[in-house]
Amino acid sequence: MKVLITGGTSGIGKKTVELLSSNGHEVIFSGRDEKRAKHLEQATGAQFILCDISTVEGCAHLTQQYFDLHESCDVLINNAGLWSEGTIDNTSVREIEKVFAINTIAPIILSKYFIAKMKDSIDSGIQDHSKLIFVNSIAGLTSKAQREVYSSSKWAITGFTRGLSDELSEHKISVTNLCPGAVDTELFEHGGYPRDTSSMMDPIAVANAIKYIVDQPRDVKIKELAIQPSNYI
Numbered sequence: 001m002k003v004l005i006t007g008g009t010s011g012i013g014k015k016t017v018e019l020l021s022s023n024g025h026e027v028i029f030s031g032r033d034e035k036r037a038k039h040l041e042q043a044t045g046a047q048f049i050l051c052d053i054s055t056v057e058g059c060a061h062l063t064q065q066y067f068d069l070h071e072s073c074d075v076l077i078n079n080a081g082l083w084s085e086g087t088i089d090n091t092s093v094r095e096i097e098k099v100f101a102i103n104t105i106a107p108i109i110l111s112k113y114f115i116a117k118m119k120d121s122i123d124s125g126i127q128d129h130s131k132l133i134f135v136n137s138i139a140g141l142t143s144k145a146q147r148e149v150y151s152s153s154k155w156a157i158t159g160f161t162r163g164l165s166d167e168l169s170e171h172k173i174s175v176t177n178l179c180p181g182a183v184d185t186e187l188f189e190h191g192g193y194p195r196d197t198s199s200m201m202d203p204i205a206v207a208n209a210i211k212y213i214v215d216q217p218r219d220v221k222i223k224e225l226a227i228q229p230s231n232y233i
């Protein structure tokens with residue numbers, strides 16, 4: 001399968017690039033960190049596309065770069081994300097905009113662009129089906145105090161995927177809303193809120209769930225999947 005994953009340079013994305021590449025998939029990953037990307041390209045043979053997806057232009061640029069290099073895409077994994085926490089009083093407007101740009105607007109815009117290409121490829125017989133996988137969060141199904149900005153950016157994706165899954169079923173494109181609980185990655189540090197993540201789930205658990213979804217045959221769709229560390233409620 002030809003797979004594009006956003007945010008492949010660290011955490012869940014990096015593990016997924018490694019796992020899918022070592023299982024024979026052709027993996028293309030995006031991000032902004034060229035140094036990390038170079039190492040990952042060398043270690044896995046996956047291909048990196050440098051792109052900041054925090055603007056609509058960035059999403060268009062990633063789509064353009066991808067389809068300049070590849071005729072089709074079997075699986076788009078919308079994984080890139082940004083953490084935010086704190087009271088609404090203490091959260092800047094700029095941070096709210098940025099979180100929604102990366103967690104909400106980018107996956108929806110990228111999906112729009114890729115779905116059009118996927119439909120063309122399916123209609124012309126280049127591929128027989130496609131998948132969209134959204135790395136959402138348990139926070140996209142629940143909410144709590146001082147997490148409302150991050151949560152709402154992810155709840156939007158739950159609403160989007162539930163409707164989109166039904167809309168696309170007749171087009172042979174499956175949609176999965178994958179909702180992990182706490183994962184031991186640099187997400188919190190990257191968002192500017194470092195914390196001890198050692199008791200959180202290993203990102204390989206999420207990569208394995210992604211591989212499971214990717215490996216499903218055309219006649220099976222997994223609409224929603226929640227995966228949590230067993231020591232968390």
Ligand SMILES: NC(=O)c1ccc[n+]([C@@H]2O[C@H](COP(=O)([O-])OP(=O)(O)OC[C@H]3O[C@@H](n4cnc5c(N)ncnc54)[C@H](OP(=O)(O)O)[C@@H]3O)[C@@H](O)[C@H]2O)c1
Pocket residue numbers: 006007008009010011012013030031032033034051052053054079080081082083102135136137138179180181182183184185186187188190200
């Ligand atoms: N860790 C958790 O507890 C947890 C739980 C549930 C869901 N999730 C979700 O899982 C996904 C992956 O997060 P992670 O935990 O693996 O965190 P991470 O290690 O911080 O990875 C985030 C990825 O997103 C990319 N990214 C961020 N901003 C970007 C931008 N403006 N343009 C392009 N790429 C950008 C980063 O790449 P560059 O730095 O190279 O740009 C990085 O590869 C996110 O959607 C997150 O919300 C995480």
